[in-house]
Amino acid sequence: MPTHDLVIVANRLPVDARTLPDGATEWVTSPGGLVTAMESVMRTVDSGAWVGWHGTPGQAPEPFAADGMHLYPVPLSEQEVSRYYEGFSNGTLWPLYHDVIVDPEFHRTWWDAYVRANRRFAQAAVSATAPGGTIWVHDYQLQLVPELIRSARPDVRIGFFNHIPFPPVELFSQLPKRNQVLRGLLGADLVGFQRESDAMNFVAAVRHLLGYQVDQYTVTVPGIGSEPARQVTARSFPISIDTAAVSALTEDPALQERAAELRRELGEPAKIVLGVDRLDYTKGIRHRLKAWGELLDDGSIDPHDTVMIQVATPSRERVDAYRQLRDEVELTVGRINGDHAPIGRPAVSYQHRSFDRRDMTALYMASDVCLVTALRDGMNLVAKEYVASRPDLRGVLVLSEFAGAADELRAAILVNPHDIDELKAAILQALNMPEEEQEQAMLSLRRQVLDHDVQAWARAFLAELESVGAPGGGTPAP
Ligand code: GDG
16 A cells, blocks of 8 residues: 655665675665755655665665665666666767767667666556655656656656756757657656756747647646646756755864865865866866866966866766766876876876765865866756855855856856866966955855755755646646
């Protein structure tokens, strides 16, 4: 008997398996903004659940509880991981939705696996949800899930949030099965996006490709047969971070000491410049390194007193484009260091591994400049984390206008990362910014980030879902 009032559906459960010395499995909650946000909204309902893949191919473990949440693992076979997740999700949709920075690949076997996997997630959500409950589906891997749920359970409210950009219709139109994807999303009562432009792109695609009536951000989905028409709302809800958690860390004296120690370990440079990204071609790491290399070549930066730290967290290592990117980045870092690093100190300190949250915050606290140069990014949480880590009001954020965060963080130095000269100038401007100016900009950035945390984001989405989604078939069209 389904019992949960609020069910989250995401590709991954918020836990990782760890094998204990005696061979038993322990589940460790994976830290992250989404988990924190969901924990906070789950506390407001009688019973909350999360449906998702547990991270290893093969059979799924039985449902279990972790941190007050009921977790329902969805099984994926080795072939489904390769075709649904690495294939259609990360080899087709990810590049297409990020402005075709690399060529998307289309394979019908990938699509078939995507449909199969989406059905399984939808089925698990349907079984877990109480009558009249709410289901919140997350991200591009699960775009068919809203419609699949609606056809089985017209009694529930369905929300969908897309964490990545939604492309302009000219690009979206390239997607084979594009109409199935749109219809899948339109199963929701509320479709949320990071930026207003994403919501606009979505409704434009619905109008152009399906011919449905659109009034600003409201789509009227015609009923089939005797079914009444329904309305679906598209809106932007810019995601944020758990600012209270970051603030608490910055007040920890051990972390303040760690930040000072990091500077000492790097030889007390006058300036530290930081980049933190998943190693992904959307993040503009190559553009950033090109600009950095040229600034060293032309003598604008002295590697004896300025260091760049680039954290590049391993990501999607079985997808070809990611392997190639890693090779290129590592070749470039090697060249820059070979050409410029003083003995015993790097010009670029390249870190291809994960750091824990505390070390990450210490890095933000130790850095004078943070470079976010994404070529396209839904939001970019690193930009917000850097700002939240600077209660001292020092530090400068250089932010790509192609990251969703640029809509809100107007006091950053905004750049077009494709323009290497502009990027170089922005880096120099950041390195030379007087303290007073840094304080002014940081104050304004912090106001924005501290006033809009991830808990508020989740509450706003669910409140809107409650107001637009009428259980019993969605909002009927007037
Ligand atoms: C997608 C969208 C959107 C990174 N390395 C380590 C580490 N991280 C953390 C960062 C940050 C998160 O990972 C990355 O978030 P981003 O927003 O930068 O990017 P995506 O992973 O691409 O996320 C994006 C996001 O969804 C949310 O909607 O903003 O646009 O692409 O929190 O700090 N954390 C730790 N160690 C690392 O080594 N602990």
